[in-house]
Amino acid sequence: MAAITSNVEVEVRRPRRSVVVGVLLVVWVAAYFVLRGIDTLVLGGQDTTALHRWLTGHRDDVGQGNVFFDAIRAVVDQFVVLLQDAISQPSFDRPVPVIGWLGVIAIAAYCAWAFGNWKVAVLTAAGLGFVGLQGLWQESMDTLALTIAAVLLSLLVAIPLGIWAGLSNRAFKVATLVLDLMQTLPTFVYLAPLTLFFAIGPAAATIATLIYAAPPAVRLTAHAIRSVPAESVEAARSLGSTGGQTLLKVLLPMSRSTVVVGINQTIMAALSMVTVAALIDAPGLGQTVLKALQTLDVGVAFNAGLAIVVLAIVLDRVTTAAGDRPWRTASLKRKVLLGAGAVAVLVAIWFSRTYVWAAEFPSGVNVGSRIAVVTTDLTNWVQDVFGGFTYGVRDVVTNALLNPLEGLLTGSPWWLVSVVVVALAFVLGGWRGAVPAAVCLGLLVATGVWHDSMVTLASTLLATVVVVAVGLTLGVWAGRNRRVDTWIRPVLDAGQTMPPFVYLVPFLALFGTSRFTAIAAAVVFAVPVTTKIVADGIKAVPVATVEAANSVGSSSWQVISKVQLPVARRAITLAVNQGLIYVLSMVVVGGLVGAGALGYDVAAGFAQSELYGKGLAAGLAIVLLGVMLDRVTQAAARRTHNYEGDKR
């Protein structure tokens, strides 16, 4: 009986909400036709507000010459240079690094074997060998040196912070807020201020990478500590363990595998920063990508991008294997083998220090140039065949969907948009949605880039809808079919780590410079994460539940729509949320291919000193949009859960 009434209640409630939303939208459109053009707060490309000029004027108040920042810069610089001397750059009066390619591969494979298993050791050796064959050994080692430096420094900060956030509820709340901010803030925004503090060069690049890469490690460490069963902690306490002992002997060992996942995510994030960091003189593969783009050389850019992907796959598999390896002491046989391996590694290092062939990667076989040629031919072919068609698609989508949506958002008075959005947030998410929305909208007006924000919002919404549609379809498919999952995963990995700069050129050729090009690039970037989360959510649906549905004769579509999607709802909410954040984080890159608006403002602020303040304000506006959309979707999701969760 109770079940029936709850169903009735849900069915009565739901339409009411959607009706209210519909009425609101109709009223908005009606009001738009009456009020359009009033109070739209348009600001020209080179125009600035008093706030922007104030920010520009105060850029030098802190920064270079400060002893504190100089000390940090010197230390980080030395650390990176030390790693470069070891594996990538000629050093100590020798024409080659301390350890040549043979030594590096031997060390890497040995570590992979010792911490993981022999399979990843083979993969590591093959992956690094392939990078060398691409003709990118030195660049890859520069990238690896920078990544290692950034990841180690990240962990130095992130693990203690994560532990703290894991133990204290208050720290956890503050940390979540700051981490959200760090992950939505476009990297371009802090590149410019960072160069003020740390000048240009490896130090600033490492610190920028650190800021971008640390959050996952903090989050997952905190999460791991919090999910250690309370009984284990109490058992330790009752045996008289001190706080420190509990942490070291119980909490950390038990959360080890999750912490390793966090480290893995940090490494991935650091690698995806290499092209952006190249803008402030980070050494390595990023430089190759940016250089190739200046000459529109898609082939070379792809070759370097591929090297980044290969590095990512190697590091990902090694850390994953290290996380999976059971926590036990090695058997005697393994110890002997490990010892023998260590000797072999030393021999390899000695070779790479002594002989030229083992120190400099042989340049005889060059797979790289062949990859570049094939890629260039392929892109040209695609452009020639589909060029006209893609322009048609662009124009249809832009005129039918994007322009009306953008017109509604930018043409309505700012106060009308604000009232409607806050009302929508209230209907969908209650006060938890409405209050943050109101605050964010108010601050958006204050940044002085309201009009550009609305242009960006229109593109973001459209891109997110596409991302969710594609991500759901692929995710459900992969979640239900193991073979599809195995095939799709490397492609998703590549989509996440391949620098967006690489596929911008072919996209420019296909769609010209337009907002649509930016939307397409954002979709490619955001679909992988959405798909992965949905697939994991679908896979986590208990087999018994699915079997039960199958046994009563449900069709596949019924199983998906009535069982798997509703049960995986939490994962899907997260997928939508992450898709949104990923789309937003591509806004600046979009500004480089004709999307204009906030992305362009940020890039202009980085490049032109008189627009510095406006760029900062635009970066802030992107964060505000992110926080607003994030809070509203989360509040809406929570409310939906509560309706069903409470009453069941």
Added chain:
Amino acid sequence: MKKLRYAGVLTAVALAVAGCGGQKVGADKPAAGGKECGSFNLTVSPWVGYEANAAVVSYVATKDLGCKVTKKNLAEQVAWQGFATGEVDVNLENWGHEDLKKKYIDTDKVAVEAGSTGVKGVIGWYVPPWMAAKYPDITDWKNLNKYAALFKTSESGGKGQLLDGDPSYVTNDEALVKNLSLNYKVVQSGSETALIQAFRDAEKNKKPLLAYFYEPQWFFNEVKLVKINLPAYKPGCDAIPAKVACDYPPYDLDKIVSKKFADSGSPAYDLVKNFKWTNEDQNTVARMIAVDKLTPDQAAEKWVDANQSKVNAWLGK
């Protein structure tokens, strides 16, 4: 699994045997350079023309003076910060930037001018050659409104589209459109890459395009773009940014070096100071890098071999 380990051991042994006969590291150590030059940091701005300058100067400095040159790929305005910190010693191609000169040269005294590069810079509005052939009068700005409908795109909101470039470029285009009463909208393409791609496509598929562009540029060797004549530039006509209604001024591109480098007495400073060539020279080297895909060093070597007399003049020989 066991087999695999044996294979590993065997490979190691094979490598050891093969390797012992190889050449040893340091065996072919090059002799140290003649004069005392030391090392300097050279910024490389994001366009190929600049890279051509950098390639030739660093090739000559390394080969003839025995210097160690460190190249730093940096955005033009970001690089200026490097003069203060020692990250950057030499900028080989500066486009105006009176505000930065004032700050870093006059106020902070961390940089000094090192004379012209001999290269003339031009900024303006361009159309692809097929358009200039089909509509001969389009090159006069007064006729632009007549053709506005041609340039309409999905981005220009019913007006003609004027495509602009990288956010770091000097531009008056919004003011120009307004003050010349043109029925156009400035659309930001966001990068040099996007501009070139757009022109390439426009010429190949006979699409209309009006865009901001500049010389010297290797791309002119591929597609000979045609410049639109805006109202002629007179000194001072661009004094107030919001009221500009004239063409961009001609630029005499110059070199900036750090104060420390200028005072160091290094022969490399004399080289940078004497370095001077022409638009054609620069385009030749840029084209070798961008189109023929030579490495900067190869391109520089080729050009230097063909122009030894110019190089000798820089070296004071």
